[in-house]
Amino acid sequence: MTQAGTSGLVLNEKLLFEHSEPGRKGYSLPTLDVPEATLPAELCRDEITGFPELSEVDVVRHFTRLSTWNYGVDSGFYPLGSCTMKYNPKVNEVAARMPGLADIHPATPQALTQGALALIYHLQEDLAEMSGFSAVTIQPAAGAQGELAGMLTIRAWHEAQGSTRSKVLIPDTAHGTNPATAALAGYDVVPIASDGVLSLAEVEAHMDDDVAALMVTNPNTLGLFETNIEPICKLVHERGGLVYCDGANFNALMGIARPGDMGIDVMHFNLHKTFSTPHGGGGPGAGPIGVAEHLVPFLPKPLVVRDGEAYRLDDDRPQSFGRLLAFNGNFGVLIRAYAYIRSMGAAGLKRATEMAVLNANYIRARLEDVYDLPYKNRSLHEVVFSDKNLAGGCHTLDVAKRLIDYGYHPPTIYFPLVVKGAIMIEPTETESREILDEFCDAMLVIAQEASDNPDLLHNAPTVPKVRRLDETTAARKPKLKWEG
Numbered sequence: 329m330t331q332a333g334t335s336g337l338v339l340n341e342k343l344l345f346e347h348s349e350p351g352r353k354g355y356s357l358p359t360l361d362v363p364e365a366t367l368p369a370e371l372c373r374d375e376i377t378g379f380p381e382l383s384e385v386d387v388v389r390h391f392t393r394l395s396t397w398n399y400g401v402d403s404g405f406y407p408l409g410s411c412t413m414k415y416n417p418k419v420n421e422v423a424a425r426m427p428g429l430a431d432i433h434p435a436t437p438q439a440l441t442q443g444a445l446a447l448i449y450h451l452q453e454d455l456a457e458m459s460g461f462s463a464v465t466i467q468p469a470a471g472a473q474g475e476l477a478g479m480l481t482i483r484a485w486h487e488a489q490g491s492t493r494s495k496v497l498i499p500d501t502a503h504g505t506n507p508a509t510a511a512l513a514g515y516d517v518v519p520i521a522s523d524g525v526l527s528l529a530e531v532e533a534h535m536d537d538d539v540a541a542l543m544v545t546n547p548n549t550l551g552l553f554e555t556n557i558e559p560i561c562k563l564v565h566e567r568g569g570l571v572y573c574d575g576a577n578f579n580a581l582m583g584i585a586r587p588g589d590m591g592i593d594v595m596h597f598n599l600h601k602t603f604s605t606p607h608g609g610g611g612p613g614a615g616p617i618g619v620a621e622h623l624v625p626f627l628p629k630p631l632v633v634r635d636g637e638a639y640r641l642d643d644d645r646p647q648s649f650g651r652l653l654a655f656n657g658n659f660g661v662l663i664r665a666y667a668y669i670r671s672m673g674a675a676g677l678k679r680a681t682e683m684a685v686l687n688a689n690y691i692r693a694r695l696e697d698v699y700d701l702p703y704k705n706r707s708l709h710e711v712v713f714s715d716k717n718l719a720g721g722c723h724t725l726d727v728a729k730r731l732i733d734y735g736y737h738p739p740t741i742y743f744p745l746v747v748k749g750a751i752m753i754e755p756t757e758t759e760s761r762e763i764l765d766e767f768c769d770a771m772l773v774i775a776q777e778a779s780d781n782p783d784l785l786h787n788a789p790t791v792p793k794v795r796r797l798d799e800t801t802a803a804r805k806p807k808l809k810w811e812g
């Protein structure tokens with residue numbers, strides 16, 4: 329490594345020299361025994377050219393201006409169904425920024441990170457207590473990765489019994505990640521029909537000796553509680569299968585009912601939904617999973633365990649399906665979720681669930697005479713309408729775009745797939761009665777506009793910086809490079 333500019337390592341070496349104090353005791357440059365780097369010559373440069381010359385104030389103004397074009401939970405109502413866009417209390421941020429937690433390196437010796445390990449351990453315990461599971465791991469970095477961790481745990485359990493079952497049953501209301509996960513874990517997906525909720529007969533009709541698991545969401549994506557869940561779990565178990573629960577909708581159960589008590593074998597939590605850590609724009613999240621006792625040995629490793637007063641990462645888990653991540657989960661998200669649980673307390677968490685359910689039912693009651701409600705059962709924390717009753721050739725997309733003109737983030741649209749033109753509204757518990765009323769007023773005005781002047785909807789949005797986007801072209805021919 330003699331030629332400056334041919335290898336990133338040379339630059340790093342230079343940096344090390346520049347920032348080191350050569351006289352300092354114990355300092356020595358690490359010797360890097362790596363082959364000569366082979367970066368193409370045209371990528372190696374000694375000078376960076378073409379960067380804009382800007383003052384600090386120019387940069388601050390640019391980004392501050394852009395930030396005001398954004399829309400988030402801190403700027404307004406965000407009823408994006410299934411995503412649980414609740415307010416993220418700022419006390420969570422205070423906790424996550426404490427230097428003792430924020431500045432630790434993941435490779436720091438465990439003797440020096442006892443506080444962080446204790447936090448993870450107690451978070452695992454709190455989640456296990458709330459959900460009725462024997463153990464929880466915080467490893468998965470998203471809900472979807474929690475699903476994968478859960479299905480690999482189920483797979484490892486089956487393999488330990490010498491079983492080679494190949495199918496997973498998934499109801500038609502499921503989130504797209506469920507079939508994707510089952511396929512990624514090596515299973516064939518068998519879709520099963522539900523009529524709002526899953527019937528025992530439908531599960532029984534598909535349950536054979538080749539079914540490894542049923543993946544069910546409870547409450548499901550229609551916001552309906554799966555009322556047959558206990559007999560369904562019993563049946564699947566009797567036929568040698570396991571039941572996975574997608575816990576993305578745990579905000580409807582927290583403090584009230586425990587999936588572990590219903591017979592569920594594995595469930596993921598979305599800390600960034602139920603436990604108020606910020607999300608949107610792609611992350612970061614955290615998707616811990618809880619499991620019943622028979623599955624504990626198969627969980628990914630390491631697990632944070634407690635020996636007397638000490639906490640440690642337990643890697644000695646011979647039946648584990650292996651590691652999911654290089655390190656130990658999205659720790660910043662875990663801190664925020666733990667701060668949320670501790671600041672809410674058991675009674676506060678239960679109250680949050682009650683308010684989330686009340687708010688969704690309030691919206692349902694205010695809109696159901698105008699917007700079509702395909703499933704009449706009383707819903708839990710979210711409510712799904714359709715565009716069937718809309719006049720003027722207006723559809724769900726038009727309502728969503730018109731809501732932007734009224735200052736709201738649109739609800740989830742065209743999901744779940746079992747409802748044609750679905751409008752899925754999840755208000756969450758953190759909204760006031762006034763906000764819910766203003767939103768419902770806007771929804772009712774929009775329905776009226778659809779019959780009086782439908783072009784107001786067809787041409788929406790007109791207020792924001794960008795008008796209606798060509799989403800089809802954007803999806804099919806994405807421009808992923810900056811064209812300045």
Ligand SMILES: *Cc1c(COP(=O)(O)O)cnc(C)c1O
Nearest residue numbers: 410470471472503505574576613
């Ligand atoms: C959000 C969600 C998921 C996926 O969770 P991510 O954390 O986004 O990976 C899975 N299922 C349902 C029902 C969801 O709402």
